[in-house]
Amino acid sequence: MGTAGARDVYDLPSGSAPPLGKVRAWLRDRLFGVGLDTVADTELLTTELVTNAHEHADGVTGLRVSVPCGRAVVRVEVDDHRPQLRPHRVAKQDPTSPNGRGLALVEAISSEWGVDTGGGFKTVWAEIPVA
Numbered sequence: 001m002g003t004a005g006a007r008d009v010y011d012l013p014s015g016s017a018p019p020l021g022k023v024r025a026w027l028r029d030r031l032f033g034v035g036l037d038t039v040a041d042t043e044l045l046t047t048e049l050v051t052n053a054h055e056h057a058d059g060v061t062g063l064r065v066s067v068p069c070g071r072a073v074v075r076v077e078v079d080d081h082r083p084q085l086r087p088h089r090v091a092k093q094d095p096t097s098p099n100g101r102g103l104a105l106v107e108a109i110s111s112e113w114g115v116d117t118g119g120g121f122k123t124v125w126a127e128i129p130v131a
Contacts, residue, residue, distance in 0.1 A: 007066035057082035073127040083117035
């Protein structure tokens, strides 16, 4: 990212599926200098969080990425308006199903992740170690 600690916000279109290819390109533009492995991990993790918010929480209302000052992580935050719907891992009933692996990927890729709520919104955040 150009400025240490800077937070970049992606302006998502409302009322339609998130443009995941454009989101990944936006991330690549903002994460120069953190290493290709970190960029790839951030793209995958962000795609999962955005897709989960779109499919399970009535859409994404905000997406931010930052590299906090003094920390060797990339932080991704995805907002939605369903604070009562907390993300949780689901035991896979069918291993051939294309769905149900998102939070397992978030747990595997991130060094830490969590959920903040308040004021009618929810933010699911994750931190990806800079390789």
